[in-house]
Amino acid sequence: xxxxxxxxxxxxxxxxxxxxxxxxxxxxxxxxxxxxxxxxxxxxxxxxxxxxxxxxxxxxxxxxxxxxxxxxxxxxxxxxxxxxxxxxxxxxxxxxxxxxxxxxxxxxxxxxxxxxxxxxxxxxxxxxxxxxxxxxxxxxxxxxxxxxxxxxxxxxxxxxxxxxxxxxxxxxxxxxxxxxxxxxxxxxxxxxxxxxxxxxxxxxxxxxxxxxxxxxxxxxxxxxxxxxxxxxxxxxxxxxxxxxxxxxxxxxxxxxxxxxxxxxxxxxxxxxxxxxxxxxxxxxxxxxxxxxxxxxxxxxxxxxxxxxxxxxxxxxxxxxxxxxxxxxxxxxxxxxxxxxxxxxxxxxxxxxxxxxxxxxxxxxxxxxxxxxxxxxxxxxxxxxxxxxxxxxxxxxxxxxxxxxxxxxxxxxxxxxxxxxxxxxxxxxxxxxxxx
Numbered sequence: 001x002x003x004x005x006x007x008x009x010x011x012x013x014x015x016x017x018x019x020x021x022x023x024x025x026x027x028x029x030x031x032x033x034x035x036x037x038x039x040x041x042x043x044x045x046x047x048x049x050x051x052x053x054x055x056x057x058x059x060x061x062x063x064x065x066x067x068x069x070x071x072x073x074x075x076x077x078x079x080x081x082x083x084x085x086x087x088x089x090x091x092x093x094x095x096x097x098x099x100x101x102x103x104x105x106x107x108x109x110x111x112x113x114x115x116x117x118x119x120x121x122x123x124x125x126x127x128x129x130x131x132x133x134x135x136x137x138x139x140x141x142x143x144x145x146x147x148x149x150x151x152x153x154x155x156x157x158x159x160x161x162x163x164x165x166x167x168x169x170x171x172x173x174x175x176x177x178x179x180x181x182x183x184x185x186x187x188x189x190x191x192x193x194x195x196x197x198x199x200x201x202x203x204x205x206x207x208x209x210x211x212x213x214x215x216x217x218x219x220x221x222x223x224x225x226x227x228x229x230x231x232x233x234x235x236x237x238x239x240x241x242x243x244x245x246x247x248x249x250x251x252x253x254x255x256x257x258x259x260x261x262x263x264x265x266x267x268x269x270x271x272x273x274x275x276x277x278x279x280x281x282x283x284x285x286x287x288x289x290x291x292x293x294x295x296x297x298x299x300x301x302x303x304x305x306x307x308x309x310x311x312x313x314x315x316x317x318x319x320x321x322x323x324x325x326x327x328x329x330x331x332x333x334x335x336x337x338x339x340x341x342x343x344x345x346x347x348x349x350x351x352x353x354x355x356x357x358x359x360x361x362x363x364x365x366x367x368x369x370x371x372x373x374x375x376x377x378x379x380x381x382x383x384x385x386x387x388x389x390x391x392x393x394x395x396x397x398x399x400x401x402x403x404x405x406x407x408x409x410x411x412x413x414x415x416x417x418x419x420x421x422x423x424x425x426x427x428x429x430x431x432x433x434x435x
Contacts, residue, residue, distance in 0.1 A: 001037045001038070001039075001102060001104060001105045001106060002028075002031060002036055002037065002038040002039075002105060002106065002107050002108075002109065002173075002177075003038075003039060003040075003041060003102050003105040003107070003108050003109070004024045004027065004028045004038065004039065004040045004041070004108075004109045004110075004111075005024075005040075005041055005042075005043070005108060005109070005110040005111070005124065005128070006021045006024055006040070006041075006042040006043060006044055006045070006110075006111055007043055007110060007111070007112065007117075007120050007121045007123070007124035007125075008043045008044070008087050008088065008089040008090075008120040008123055008124050009044060009065070009087070009088040009089060009113075009114075009117050009120045010070065010073075010085065010086070010087050010088070010117065010119045010120040010123065011085070011086065011088065011114075011116070011117060011120075011410065011412065012081075012083045012084070012085055012086070012410070012412040012413075013083075013086075013412060014065055014067075014086075014088040015062075015063075015064065015065070016044070016061075016062055016063050016064065016065055017062050017284045018060070018061055018062050018202060018204070018251040018282055018284050019044070019284075020197075020204055021042065021111050021113070021141075022192075022204060022206070022253060023111055023140070023141060023142075024040065024109065024110075024111040024141075025040065025192055025193070025194070025196065026187060026190055026192060027109060027165070027166075027169065028040050028109075028193065028196060029190055029191060029192050029193040029196075030166075030181060030184060030190050031173075031181060032193055033181070033190070033191065033193075034180075034181025034182065035179075035181070036173075036177075036179075036181065039102065039196065040196040040197070041095075041098050041099065041102070042197070043089040043090055043095060043124060044065060044088065044089040044090075045090070045197060046065065046066055046089070046090055047198070047199050048090070048094070048098060048198060059201070059249075060201065060202060060249040060280060060282065061200070061201035061202040061249055061251075062282075065088040065089060066088070066089065066090065066091065067086040067087065067088045067089075068086060068087050068091070069084050069085065069086055070085055070086060070087050071085065072085040073085075073119045073407055075405050075407045075408055076407055076408075076410070076413070079401075079408075079413050080423075081412070081413055081423050083412065087120065087123065088120075092127070095127060096131075099128075099131050105132060105135055106135070106176055106177055107135065107136055107138070107172075107173070107176050107177070108128060108132065108135050108136065108137045108138070109137075109138050109140070109169075110124070110125070110128075110137060110138070110139050110140070110141075110158075111139075111140055111141035112139065112140070112141035112142060112143035112144055112151075113141060113142050113143065114142070114143065114384075115142075115143050115146055115147050115386070115387065115406040115409050116384070116406050116407050116408075116409045116410040117143065118143055118147075118150070118151070118154065118406055118407075119407070121139065121143070121155070122154070122155075125137060125139075125155065125157070125158065129157075136159065136176065137157070137158045137159070138158065138159045138160075138161050138169075138172065139151065139155055139158040139159070139160055139161065140160070140161035140165055142219070142223060143406070144160050144161065145163055145222065145223060146219060146222065146223075146386060146387050146388055147387055147406055148160065150406060159172075166183055166184065166187075167183060170183060186228070186230075187209065188206070188208075188209060188228060188229075188230035188231075188234065189230070189231070189234055191234075191237075191238070192204070192238065194242070200247075201247070201249060202247065202249035202250060202251055202282075203238065203239075203242040203247050203249075203250050203251070204250075204251050204252075204253050205235055205238060205239060205250050205251065205252050205253070206230065206235075206252070206253045206254055207229060207230050207235055207252075207254050207257065207260065207264040207265065207268075208227065208228060208229050208230065208254045208255070208256060208257070208259070208260060208264070209224050209226075209227070209228045210224035210225065210226050210227040210228060210255065210256075211224070211227060211255040211256045211259075212227045212256055212259055213256065213288075215313075216389060216390040216391045217313075217353065217356075217383065217386070217389060217391045218386070218389065219386045219388065219389055220255055222388045222389070224255075227256070227259075229260055229263070229264060230264070232263075232264055232267055232268060235264070235268055236268065236271060239268075239272070239277070239279075240277075243277050243279065247279075248279050248280055249279065249280045249281075249282065250279050250280070250281050250282070251281075251282045251283075251284065252281065252282070252283050252285065253284075253285055254285060255285055256288060257283065257285075257287055257288075258287050258288050258291035258292060258296065259288065259291060261291065261296055265296070265299075266295065266296070266299055269299035269300065269302070269303040270299060272303045272304075273299070273302040273303045277303075278303060278304035278305075279303070279304040279305075280304055280305045280306075280307075281300070281303070281304060281305070281306045281307070282306075282307045283306070283307065283308060283309045284309060285309075286309045286310055286311035286351050287308065287309065287310050287311070288310075288311065288326065289310040289311070289312055289326045289330045289331060289334050290326045290327070290330045292310070292330075292334050292337070293337070294337055294341070297337055297338070297341050297343065298341070301341065301343065305347070306347065307347045307349075308343075308347060308348045308349070309348075309349045309350075309351060309379075310326075310331075310334065310348070310349070310350050310351065311326075311351045312326055312330075312331055312350050312351060312352060312367075312371070313326075313351065313352060313353045314352065314353055314356070314359075314363075314367060315327075315328045315331070315366070315367050315370055316363050316366075316367070328370070331350070331370070331371070331374060332374070335374040335375065335376060338376075339375070345375055345376055345377075346377075348376050348377065349376075349377050349378075349379045350371045350376050350377065350378050350379065351379050351381055352364065352367045352368065352371070352378055352379065352380045352381065353380075353381055353383050354367075354380040354381065354382060354383065354421070354426060354429055355382045355383040355411070355414045355415070355416055355417065355421055355426055356383045356391075356416065357383075357391065357394045357395050357397070357398045357399075357416045358398055358416075358418070358420075359383075359416075359420075359421060360420040360421060361420060361421050361422075361425040361429065364380060364421070364429055365429060365432065367380075368380060368429060368432055368433050369432075372433075372435075377433070378433045379433065380426075380429050380430055380433050381411070382411035382412065382414055382426060383395075383411065383415070383416060384409055384410065384411035384415065385399070385403050385409050385415055385416070386409070387403075387406075387409075395415065395416050398416055398418065399415050399416050399417075400417065400418075401413070401415055403415060414426050
């Protein structure tokens, strides 16, 4: 039996914006399809056990995590912000009951996400060691790819998966179990098995992997160097299967959903509308606003209800040199399209970045005001310096913190704070965006 784990999160804040660990789900689906006995225990998925009062959750599946206050880890103890620190996810008692279902796994595969969430991985591994003291644990995921040296130092009792995970796992399974599945020719063609999540209220969809853009703040090119497209048929099959099971909320996980709109998204939406399969679609990874046009909007409105999130990041790109994927004119054009079509702008969000290296409050404030004047809702996101990205070294030069410690990359502390953008400034900017 192979047990796949998504660990607890330890942070100042966390919110479930349709978050699922696609990497570990993909691996578990690959293994199950290859005939292996495999299951997932997601320490963030709160709906395994019935008869309990759940945290506030919208009908679409997003919502708050359960949480319990814990002590801050040492590197954060002297960071001057008036915030409490929490462990998010299932309770210890529920975790024990869940693991009791799997008394004798031969191998544990664990994922990781944010670099500054590694203490949640530590807590999860310590918990697993009490239940399975002798079972090998292989740790992979985003954190291990971006901070491999740190992971190898902190998690000496685990094997750290290399970037080429599938060949490694195939060889490792052969040693541990005496059998191994065939390598996937195209990971986008692995049928994702969401039955690992009982009662899941939404289904992720993905047309593509990677992103054709190379934004200076983004880890995408480090994690997925190539931009690859799925076959339209694959996404149709996933959508149809779950739609017929009664699911009506679908979440796009693509980093560049509109880049291949003519060959993938448009034909998919035309097909869904023609079949009368209207659904609710969500875009938490954000859409590139420069690629948004009237045909796309018309097809979206014909296929159901959409929650649109656009990544604008900054309207002062000539100062920031962040990316070249959008401009203020793109924002104005999209605003006009939405208004002319009668789209409910309460379901539109514009992502902005704040707290960038040397970015003054007045600049971020002006971004927020421009978006609000357009009649749309700005969402200022605190900048988190990501190791390996072009902007990381710039952040290291100006940050008052030692950013080689992943905990100090946490966006909640405003890692690149200075007199022109303090932690308090950031809180006031968030308040301004909600007015």
